[in-house]
Structures are given as structure tokens and as C-alpha cells.
Amino acid sequence: MASEKTVGVLGGGQLGRMLVEAANLLEIRVNFLDAPGSSAKQVSAHEGHVDGSFKRREAIQELANRSDVVTVEIEHVDTYMLEEIANEGHDVQPSWKTIRTIQDKYDQKWHLKKFGVATTESLALEENTVKQLEKISGELGLPLMLKSKKDAYDGRGNYAIKTKTDFKPALDVLGAKGELYAEKWANFRMELAVMVVKTKDGVFSFPTVETLHEDSICKLTYAPARGVSKEINKKAQELAKQAVSCFWGKGVFGVEMFLLMNDELLINEIAPRPHNSGHYTIEGCPISQYEAHLRAILDLPLAQEDLELREPSIMLNILGGEAPDSHLLVARKALEQRRTKIHLYGKGEARKGRKMGHITVCAPTMSQAERLIQPMIDFVDRDKPKPSFTLSRTTSTTTSNTTNTPAEPTAQTPEPLxxxxxxxxxxxxxxxxxxxxxxxxxxxxxxxxxxxxxxxxxxxxxxxxxxxxxxxxxxxxxxxxxxxxxxxxxxxxxxxxxxxxxxxxxxxxxxxxxxxxxxxxxxxxxxxxxxxxxxxxxxxxxxxxxxxDVEIRGKYEQYMQDSMNEVRGKDETLARMGYEQYAVEFLSKK
Amino acid sequence: MASEKTVGVLGGGQLGRMLVEAANLLEIRVNFLDAPGSSAKQVSAHEGHVDGSFKRREAIQELANRSDVVTVEIEHVDTYMLEEIANEGHDVQPSWKTIRTIQDKYDQKWHLKKFGVATTESLALEENTVKQLEKISGELGLPLMLKSKKDAYDGRGNYAIKTKTDFKPALDVLGAKGELYAEKWANFRMELAVMVVKTKDGVFSFPTVETLHEDSICKLTYAPARGVSKEINKKAQELAKQAVSCFWGKGVFGVEMFLLMNDELLINEIAPRPHNSGHYTIEGCPISQYEAHLRAILDLPLAQEDLELREPSIMLNILGGEAPDSHLLVARKALEQRRTKIHLYGKGEARKGRKMGHITVCAPTMSQAERLIQPMIDFVDRDKPKPSFTLSRTTSTTTSNTTNTPAEPTAQTPEPLxxxxxxxxxxxxxxxxxxxxxxxxxxxxxxxxxxxxxxxxxxxxxxxxxxxxxxxxxxxxxxxxxxxxxxxxxxxxxxxxxxxxxxxxxxxxxxxxxxxxxxxxxxxxxxxxxxxxxxxxxxxxxxxxxxxDVEIRGKYEQYMQDSMNEVRGKDETLARMGYEQYAVEFLSKK
Missing domain, CATH: 3.40.50.1970 (Rossmann fold)
Incomplete structure (x- = not known):
């Protein structure tokens, strides 16, 4: 084994599964705490796993006892239990303090602000009332985003308030979800994300990627982000690293951010674990976000060079659809596509919108990758009403009321060579x-x-x-x-x-x-x-x-061949008809 | 799941492990027949596996009953049992006929010859005697290779006979190993290998790779083969496809061949299963040899484009060494290297020469990949006597008596850009x-x-x-x-x-x-x-x-910067000392 230490993970979903797929390659033992037969446990056969909910105190204690380092694949865990086991001397990575701060989104924002990290301006509601919203909208302006502080993900717990008439419906939807806070509306032109790795030696980052959301769920990631300058790419990486540096402990972090119209970058949200926007790293980078997480929490060597992009990569999520097997139709369609890497998570029964798998396409150029993925985008969109040809995304059919929407279209023309x-x-x-x-x-x-x-x-x-x-x-x-x-x-x-x-x-x-x-x-x-x-x-x-580029080289060789054939053809004609006739037939017309 | 069918595999070693790693991504169920806790079973937790030896009749029957398609990860299986279960109506891929023909190397050669496929000339010994060898060496010349017909791998069962004095020692070593045959000496300049995929629709191939053996065990593979023309590359693929087309059934086949001094290609050996020379495909190609095998035996779509090389790739085997943990030292050293993908097989106790894992390095150019892998080659060679600077490999210290050796040095200078x-x-x-x-x-x-x-x-x-x-x-x-x-x-x-x-x-x-x-x-x-x-x-x-090439681009930007600084420096000096003094100080010297 590459490390003698055993890792214990709270949660055994798809992130855990991809984590242990990386661990298996290094003979690193990983114990999962989750239901029997959960996604991660399916690909890790040993006696060290703990069955049961990752919210159960005794189960967490048992997991900690069996493992040298405890980590999470989900941030919605009981951080007081993690604090307890840490105090008992167990190694918890990242720190329970980090997870506790991040799982309350308002605390997360406040923490970043305290450290001077650019993030969306936020105000907490003292009480979930229209009156409060009136006061806060006076300060932040309208539109604004109303959000639950906790247990929110994939757009659940978010409500976009556009006018004052939205106050009541917003509170009706979110009011029962505990404490709320409001975020100033970010007029972004693009959403970016960066996977950051915090190790004992420093903070490193994967490339800046572009994320496209639909119905508030990540649909596509493009690595590198398209049409974003080297400076902004770099700036996004620096901002993400700055943000992660404010937290305690080791591991990978998913940092989502907005790129505003004026090229300003604002942190949107941070996840203290592997993240959907980093799936592409499995095929796209020398080392995946999962292996990076293991190396970070186990103090194994890692360097920035391991995190560079091998080839432009596009990831498309496979979500549960209307029928229980909709996602399998997507997977089967993907098998028919070329250069397509399919990842199914073994989660069994699908629910609409549930993440059941993903596919990744890598190619020497982004344009090639775009061409390769297009049939799959068309396929998953096959039942969707076609958007009208409008310049504004805010009127497109995929807009939902639960997320910010880009302020202008990101019309994609092929990248110039x-x-x-x-x-x-x-x-x-x-x-x-x-x-x-x-x-x-x-x-x-x-x-x-x-x-x-x-x-x-x-x-x-x-x-x-x-x-x-x-x-x-x-x-x-x-x-x-x-x-x-x-x-x-x-x-x-x-x-x-x-x-x-x-x-x-x-x-x-x-x-x-x-x-x-x-x-x-x-x-x-x-x-x-x-x-x-x-x-x-x-x-x-x-x-x-x-x-x-072999494709272009091939075309060029064909061009040379065609050009030769053309001259050979002319020579044949010239030889056949004689130069005088040829001159009359062909040259006089010129 | 991408396929409803369940796969049953005889053998659960590293090839089975990498096969099921690919199957897990597609939610394809794979049952292994091997000892409990074997390499493959460690990463596949379900109740469908069969414990025991893959040579046991009842166990094979049980595996077949539980699986829709039966395949192998090793060719040293009882093909009569496979024939029996095939006759019962079980789907065996590739066919037992293929495995039976291939597992007897002399039959394999004879079969290829029958179909007009270029292979090394071979003659069977009627009896294992010096007299027989004298007769055969009269026909094939000396040197020649003496080989066991069956159960030979990694050079075991081979003996290179250089002169008549080797007859007796060769028979002493191999004589007890059952039937023998002799192969005409192949004066090769390089060993190449091609992974071929036989599906219901056709025969496809991965790129031609260069293989370097040491002590008759594959040490390194280079994809693509270095210094081999496009024509030879193509010719090797065609020959490999031609060879595999002669066999029955579906699946991947590893085809090893010799490239002779006159650019002629001869098949050396064929393996009816995933092969060491195809490990690089995991990171090097859109689809690995393992996924290709699954797609082939399950009739899932596959196309030539899925098998093309993404980037030049080098694979180095991690072998068991003198100490039980020698291979772990190699893995740990590899963790310190950049852009290095490590695969450990979970085989536990190492024996000297046992395949414990491998590492793969991919890079935009072969020269970069060579630079990245070099420290690892140096590390695994650290205790080896340094070869003297001789032009002939046949005198190098790594030559053993159990394999053909290249006829001339493959001195590796960096590939010209x-x-x-x-x-x-x-x-x-x-x-x-x-x-x-x-x-x-x-x-x-x-x-x-x-x-x-x-x-x-x-x-x-x-x-x-x-x-x-x-x-x-x-x-x-x-x-x-x-x-x-x-x-x-x-x-x-x-x-x-x-x-x-x-x-x-x-x-x-x-x-x-x-x-x-x-x-x-x-x-x-x-x-x-x-x-x-x-x-x-x-x-x-x-x-x-x-x-x-970002590396070269970076150097060029530095060159522009240096060049600017030089002129700015001169300008400063000129401004400081005035043009007359400057002309005297600097220009008169030119």
C-alpha cells in the first residue's frame, strides 16, 4: 500500500465511490459509514465498513475507531460529533471547524468576508417576515437571492426574488426551512469553479472550469473555461486558493464563483470535499480530485504539475429522468458515441434530477470536444421545449426561480485557431x-x-x-x-x-x-x-x-493529394488533346 | 447498468481487477472465480463471486450458471471444461477453441501458419533428446529458441540455445516440462505489441507499442513505438488484426511481434485476453483494453476512434523485488514523481519478479514522457550493475538466456522536433x-x-x-x-x-x-x-x-522578456553615460 493509514469516510455516495476507486489503485484502505450496498461500498470489498446512517453517533465513533483519518464526502454531517472524536485524538480532515463554518452558508460568507475574500454581499434575516425582506431589499436592492442558511444544495433552499410581490411566495417556500439570509444579486456573465487542494505543504489548484447549470443543478463543466482570458483564469485560481486558505485542515475543496460583467470575481459557494465540477479531473488531469484528496489528507506528495489539464475536457451529468431507467438510456446512447468515458454510480433506483452518473469527453482541442459531446447534449435535451431564438437567457425555458441566471447569452462560437x-x-x-x-x-x-x-x-x-x-x-x-x-x-x-x-x-x-x-x-x-x-x-x-493535430494533418495530406490529382488530370488532358487544342479549350476561357 | 448481462471470469488477478474497475464504471456485474480476497474481488463487493480454484470443474460450472457470458483473464485454463459448458449452451468468449489453440504455443504457430500469417518458423521435438535437437538445429540453424509448448509465460519455459553445447543444459532445464518445440532465431531490432479487439462487427486495434523486456519479463511499453515509421506502425496493426481474425469468438487479444532488421514483422505470441502491453490504454486511450473487452464480449458499441492514442504514454511495471516491500518502495518513489499514475494490484506478499503493479506516464510529447519516467527507471535499476558503454545489447548485463535479444542497440536519442x-x-x-x-x-x-x-x-x-x-x-x-x-x-x-x-x-x-x-x-x-x-x-x-506546447511557449515568453530587458538595460546605460561615451565603451569593441 502507498500509505499504511486507513481512511474513514462519512457517507458512501458517488463521491465516496470515485474516492475509493482512486484509493484502490494505491492499495489505500477506505472504510465507509453508510447503508449496506451503498454506491461506494459496492467497489470496496472488505470487513472495515460500518453500516448505518452517517448521522448516528455510535456509528461515527465506530468508524473513527477503525480509521486513522476521518473525512467526509458530504458536508451535511453532525460537526459536534466530529468535534468530539477530534478531541478524543482522532485525525479529522478537513477540520470539523471548516465543515461547521461552511455548512451554514451565511457563516461561510461571513468567514470569507472576515478574511477579505471577495464574495457576494449577504445579510441575515432576523425573522422570516415580509417586513424584514422589505428592510433588507432596501439595503441590497432588487432582485436578490433568498437562501436557507443550512442543508441547501442543487438550488434547493434558494429563491430568486425579483420584485416585492415575490416576498410572500418566497417566504412560503423557504420560511419553514429554518434561518434565512439574503444575497445581493450577482449580475454574472459566467459561472466558474476551481478545485483547490490544501495539503500540509501548501495550497494548489486544478484549472478554472466553466459550469453550466440547469434547473439549478450542474449540467455541464468545460475545462478550461471557454472564452476566458489567461488572466481571469489565473485570478480565479488565486481567489479560490485564497478562499480555501482561510479554512482549517487538509483536503480538496470545490470553489464556485461568479464572473461578473466587469470581469470581477465573487465567491459563490465552497464545498469542503470533492465536487461535481471536478469529475472531469479523472480523465482530464494526471491526478484526479479524488486522488488529490487522498494525498492531501494522508500527507502523500503532491505538486501543482499533477493538477494541470492534459486535454480540454467536457463533463455532462447523467440525471434521473421521468422514467426509472431514463438515465440508462443516456448511458446507452453514450456507448454509441466516440471517445466518451461513462461513469455510472450504482445508485439503483433513479429519481428525477438525482445524479446517477456522468460522462466525460477529452479531445486535443475544445472545439473537437464540443463536437463530440453535442449529440449527448441533444439527447438529454430531446424532450425539452426548444428555446426560442432570443438573445436573453433570462427568458429561456430552462430558467428556474431558484438560481441566479447569467445576465447575457454566452453564445458559443468555435474558438479561433x-x-x-x-x-x-x-x-x-x-x-x-x-x-x-x-x-x-x-x-x-x-x-x-x-x-x-x-x-x-x-x-x-x-x-x-x-x-x-x-x-x-x-x-x-x-x-x-x-x-x-x-x-x-x-x-x-x-x-x-x-x-x-x-x-x-x-x-x-x-x-x-x-x-x-x-x-x-x-x-x-x-x-x-x-x-x-x-x-x-x-x-x-x-x-x-x-x-x-492529426485531424488537420490528414485533411492537409488529402489537399496535397487532390492538388496532385488535379495537375495529373490536366497533364493527361494536355497529352491527349495536344497543346494547341488545350490552349483553345481551356486557356482562352481564363 | 449499461448491459443487463452478467460476466463470469476464470481468474481474479490483476487483469481481472482492472477489468472490473472498467465494469464498475458501467454498472456491469462481474463474477470472479478465484480464491477469496483475490486481487479482483477486492474491488467488487457482491454475492455473485465463486470461491476456489479456476481449475475446479464444479466451480467453473457454478460460475457459468451465475453468469451470462464466461471469459478468462488467463489462458492456462482447462479448455475441456469450457467446451463442456459451451456445449451446455453457455456463452464462452473468446471460444474455448481459441484458448485451446493458443495455450499450446506450437499449435498457435501452426494455426497462424495455416492461415498465412507471418510468424516465427517452428518445429516440434518428437522426443526431448540431444539427437532431436541436432536434427532440428540442422533445419532451423543456430542459435534457436527451445520452448515448452504449454504453461510458459514471462520467459519461463524458454531457453536460448546458442551453440551445440547448450543442447544438454537446455534439455536439463526444460526436458521435464512436457512437450517442447524449437523456434528459428528472430534477429529482431525491436519488439512490438498491438492490442486487438474482436467484436461481433469486426476487428479493431489499439496503437502499435514498443515493448522492452528484462529478464524475459515486460518492463516498459512505449506508445507509440519510438522511431517506427507510420507504415510499419500500420503494418503491425494489420498483421495483428489478421492474426486475431483467425481465431474464434470475441474479446481483446494481445499480439506480440518482432520487427526484424529488414523491417519484416513476425508474430511472436498471442494472448487471448487483456495483456500487460495494453495497460497504458487506461490513461492513454479514450477507452481502455478492459472496457474494450467488456464491450466486445457483451456486444456493446465500439469503434476504431475509441482506441486511438490521446497522448504518448509510457508504462513501467512494478515487480516484486528482493525484499517483500521492494515494490512499495517503487510505488512511494512514484508518488514523488510528477504526472505519474500508479496502479497497485492488491496482491499482498511480493515474490521476486511478480507483477505487483505498474505506473503510467502520459505527456503531450514522447520526449516529455521520457523525461518524466526516467527517474523511475533509474530507481528500479538502482541496484543493477551499470551496463558498460557498449554498442551491442547482446553483451549488456540485462541479457538473460531465456529470450531473444535485439540484434542491435536501440540507442535512444530524443526525438527531433x-x-x-x-x-x-x-x-x-x-x-x-x-x-x-x-x-x-x-x-x-x-x-x-x-x-x-x-x-x-x-x-x-x-x-x-x-x-x-x-x-x-x-x-x-x-x-x-x-x-x-x-x-x-x-x-x-x-x-x-x-x-x-x-x-x-x-x-x-x-x-x-x-x-x-x-x-x-x-x-x-x-x-x-x-x-x-x-x-x-x-x-x-x-x-x-x-x-x-506550453512548456516551450513559457520558455519563449521568457526569451522575449530577456531580450526586452537586454535592450532596456542598454537604453539605461546609454542614457546614463551619453551617446559619445557609450559609442567608445561598447561599439568600438565590436
């Missing part, structure tokens, strides 16, 4: 044949005007931020004529390969453009093609992408 | 600063002379086979002067990005070279840099590699 820039729109006609060629290879691109001389700052900003604005970018094509500084200046600002297209000016033969682009000083290369030859620039970009 | 070619060695001085720059970025490259005019065929061969000769290649740098056809001709033969360096001839300013390289027709691009500027060619290649 090539950025095509020009000094002036007069260069566009020269670029067009190249753009057509990129289209022919189905290579997504973006086209912009960034003049080196008339918009020097915009040019500099575009070129220097291009790799973070579009993490998918593989090359930049820059066209310019005359003094033709754009390709060279772009190359000065970016580490990406820059391909320069000399444009023939209205006066002169274009040699000025060619030499201005080609004769760069040592240290700053530009890949120069011949005058006005945007087609070759596009083909060069395609070769660059194909140098590490 | 860039090929640098020139029309004439007179271009080398111009290229040297560029080569130095590639070295600075630790980018492996290869340098060749391929004149377009004096060696047109060699130039064409080099350029057209470069992507298969060096699957790692990301770009070609081609230097030429005067008519300067090399870069354009290379581009005509390869789909890789070609960077052209115009070389200034002894007469003229080099504009002839520049225009000849740059002004390519539409359809065949060359990335042209300025005259003699091999440094920019190298930097452009680095940008191309960095466009999909």
Missing part, C-alpha cells in the same frame, strides 16, 4: 482567398483591423493579449502593404507564430512590402509568404496546426 | 547560429544535407518520409542559396510547415535566394525569413512548437 489581422480594410480583398482556404479546412478564425500606424495601442493590445483572449490560437496571419510594419510589430508583441502577407500597394510592385515584412532583425521572426499570396499564408497556418 | 536541411554543406555556417538557438531552447533537432539539384531523389525521399521517420517532427528548416529550390521542393513533398532561410551566395546580395524561396505558387507555402537569418528560422520553429 487563427487570427487574421490587417492594417487597413483595403487589405481585405487580398486576404479573402486565404480566408476561403481556412474555411475549406474548417479552421475557425477571427478577422480584425489593427493598424500599426493608426492604432498602435490597439495593435499592441491585440497582439500581446491574443494568446490569452483566444487560448486556442495557433497562429496569426498579418497582411500589410508599403512600409508594412504590422506583421513585424505583431511578432514583437506575441510569442505565437506570425505569418506575414505582403500586400501590393496601388503604386509599385510590392517588393517594398515584401522586404519590410521579411527582413526582420535577428530575434523576431516573421514567416513571410509571397506578395498577395494569402492562400499560402492560410496553408502555412494549416500546416502549423496540422503539425500537432 | 525540427529537421534542419541544407542544399550543401557550405550552407552550414549560415545555419549554425540557428542551431545554437534551438539548443538554447533544448529543442531536439536533426541536421541533414539533401540537395534538390544534386540528390533530387534523396531530397524527395527525406521530405516525403520525414513525418513518418520522425513522428515527433513539428517543422522543417531548409536553407539554400542562389536558385534556392530546396525549401520549396521540401514543402512540395511534406505537409509539415517548412521555413526557408535564403543564403547569400558568394556573388550577389542574396535577393535571388530570397525571392526564389518566398515567391512560391499558391498552394505550396514556405515560411520565408530574411537572408542568412537562421536565428529567426529557429525562433519561428520554436514559436510553431510553442503554439501547442
Amino acid at each position: 487563427v487570427a487574421v489581422i490587417m492594417g487597413s480594410d483595403s487589405d481585405l480583398p487580398v486576404l479573402q482567398p486565404g480566408l476561403e482556404m481556412l474555411k475549406k479546412f474548417s479552421i475557425p478564425f477571427t478577422v480584425r483591423i489593427t493598424s500599426a500606424h493608426r492604432t498602435p495601442n490597439w495593435m499592441a493590445e491585440f497582439a500581446s493579449t491574443a494568446p490569452t483572449t483566444y487560448p486556442s490560437l495557433r497562429a496569426i496571419i498579418a497582411a500589410a502593404g508599403g512600409a508594412a510594419h504590422l506583421p513585424g510589430m505583431a511578432a514583437a508583441y506575441t510569442p505565437l507564430p506570425v505569418i506575414g502577407v505582403p500586400v501590393k500597394p496601388s503604386i509599385g510592385d510590392g517588393m517594398d512590402s515584401l522586404l519590410s515584412i521579411c527582413n526582420m532583425p535577428r530575434g523576431v521572426p516573421v514567416a513571410t509568404v509571397s506578395i498577395n499570396n494569402s492562400v499560402n499564408a492560410a496553408l502555412l497556418a494549416t500546416r502549423i496546426i496540422g503539425s500537432s | 525540427v529537421a534542419v536541411i541544407m542544399g550543401s554543406d557550405s550552407d552550414l555556417p549560415v545555419l549554425q547560429p540557428g542551431l545554437e538557438m534551438l539548443k538554447k531552447f533544448s529543442i531536439p533537432f536533426t541536421v541533414r544535407i539533401t540537395s534538390a539539384h544534386r540528390t533530387p531523389n534523396w531530397m524527395a525521399e527525406f521530405a516525403s518520409t520525414a513525418p513518418t521517420t520522425y513522428p515527433s517532427l513539428r517543422a522543417i528548416i531548409a536553407a539554400a542559396g542562389g536558385a534556392a529550390h530546396l525549401p520549396g521542393m521540401a514543402a512540395a513533398y511534406t505537409p509539415l510547415p517548412v521555413i526557408g532561410v535564403p543564403v547569400k551566395p558568394s556573388i550577389g546580395d542574396g535577393m535571388d535566394s530570397l525571392l526564389s524561396i518566398c515567391n512560391m505558387p499558391r498552394g505550396v507555402p514556405v515560411a520565408t525569413v530574411s537572408i542568412n537569418n537562421s536565428v529567426n528560422a529557429a525562433l519561428l520553429a520554436t514559436r510553431i512548437i510553442g503554439s501547442s
